Amino acid sequence: MKRLKDILNILDGKYPLERFERDRLISYGLNITREQIYSEDILVSLEKEAFLVKLFQRRFSGEPIAYITGQQFFYxxxxxxxxxxxxxxxxxxxxxxxxxxxxxxxxxxxxxxxxxxxxxxxxxxxxxxxxxxxxxxxxxxxxxxxxxxxxxxxxxxxxxxxxxxxxxxxxxxxxxxxxxxxxxxxxxxxxxxxxxxxxxxxxxxxxxxxxxxxxxxxxxxxxxxxxxxxxxxxxxxxxxxxxxxxxxxxxxxxxxxxxxxxxxxxxxxxxxxxxxxxxxxx
Missing domain, CATH: 3.40.50.150 (Vaccinia Virus protein VP39)
Structure with missing residues (x-):
């Protein structure tokens, strides 16, 4: 298990994204709210860490975030x-x-x-x-x-x-x-x-x-x-x-x-x- 903050320090260095996109991927990947990202000391399994890495890689390569998460807010x-x-x-x-x-x-x-x-x-x-x-x-x-x-x-x-x-x-x-x-x-x-x-x-x-x-x-x-x-x-x-x-x-x-x-x-x-x-x- 690793702390989310430590994982994000590595991901932010390798795959820099806009803050709202970064937070949306984290929320989706870990099934947590944006508030939890910043207010809790979250531990992440190796399996979930690997999933986050794949999400960041896909977005950094240009794939639209709506296709990555399978959802888009409209109206x-x-x-x-x-x-x-x-x-x-x-x-x-x-x-x-x-x-x-x-x-x-x-x-x-x-x-x-x-x-x-x-x-x-x-x-x-x-x-x-x-x-x-x-x-x-x-x-x-x-x-x-x-x-x-x-x-x-x-x-x-x-x-x-x-x-x-x-x-x-x-x-x-x-x-x-x-x-x-x-x-x-x-x-x-x-x-x-x-x-x-x-x-x-x-x-x-x-x-x-x-x-x-x-x-x-x-x-x-x-x-x-x-x-x-x-x-x-x-x-x-x-x-x-x-x-x-x-x-x-x-x-x-x-x-x-x-x-x-x-x-x-x-x-x-x-x-x-x-x-x-x-x-x-x-």
Whole structure:
């Protein structure tokens, strides 16, 4: 057995990490709170020490901490995360907040490309009478979303659908025009984007990140699907790239009145959220 403080002195020298990441790995590896790290003289077994070393090595090599711990906090809840789904970002929480501010009493919500389920599940967790249709092409992603639904206690209000999004309406034409809200954080990055971090390229699923046509392909495709899914006064909330606002506004205004489509900024002041209301359809 060794004292945790002595182990950390060695790890900090070999694998220097940001303090919050270091503490998160220790808490996860030893199943203790952050407060215990600093307030108790903890003894660590050789087996646990070896486990900590592996955690630090993985993070120091660039692997995202969410994939190492299998968890990421989003909005108000912890979500299970695997390498088969995109890691939820803080800016995506703004999409949830916008939807709640606008349609806080919605009863029927669709999440296209649900991934871990963080957007749609956060909404149904906050709206007790809401039901969610969670669509994704990836079976592995839906397994993660299903586990998250169980953890949040909302499984009985979620319908999971594994297909291309447009196949849902082909198989369930009776659902056309029946949904009040459609949310989506589709793949919208350009592969040649020079600002994408190396760890994102190396570890996160590319099918959840990249899209052809300057990143606009799925945004346009899901927008058209949303128009079919939404009721006459339904709302859509999409996350977009900061440089895609003008293109998406122009595209959407080909189908909706100008007053029914807008782009909102995230907390960093970047264009981030596309909002539209179907009652302005041309």
């Amino acid at each position: 108000k809840n912890p979500f299970i995360i695997t390498s088969k789904v995109l890691i939820p970002r803080p800016e995506t929480e703004g999409l949830v907040e916008l939807a709640l501010e606008t349609v806080k009493n919605a009863k029927k919500i669709v999440d296209i490309g649900t991934g871990s389920g963080c957007i749609g599940l956060s909404l149904v967790k906050e709206i007790p009478r809401a039901h969610l249709l969670a669509i994704d092409i990836s079976e592995e992603a839906l397994l993660v979303a299903k586990e998250n639904a169980k953890r949040l206690g909302v499984s009985d209000r979620v319908w999971f659908f594994k297909e291309n999004a447009e196949d849902f309406l082909r198989k369930h034409p009776e659902e056309k025009g029946q949904w009040e809200v459609v949310v989506s954080n589709p793949p919208y990055l350009k592969k040649e984007d020079p600002f994408i971090e190396d760890s994102v390229l190396q570890y996160e699923p590319h099918e959840a990140l990249f899209a052809p046509e300057e990143g606009l392909y799925f945004l346009k495709k899901f927008f058209l699907l949303a128009l079919e899914l939404l009721s006459p006064v339904g709302w859509g909330f999409f996350e977009i790239g900061a440089d895609q606002a003008e293109s998406m506004l122009q595209y959407c205004q080909g189908f909706l009145e100008k007053s029914q489509v807008s782009v909102k900024r995230d907390l960093a002041g970047r264009n981030r959220y596309l909002l539209f209301r179907k009652d302005g359809i041309k």
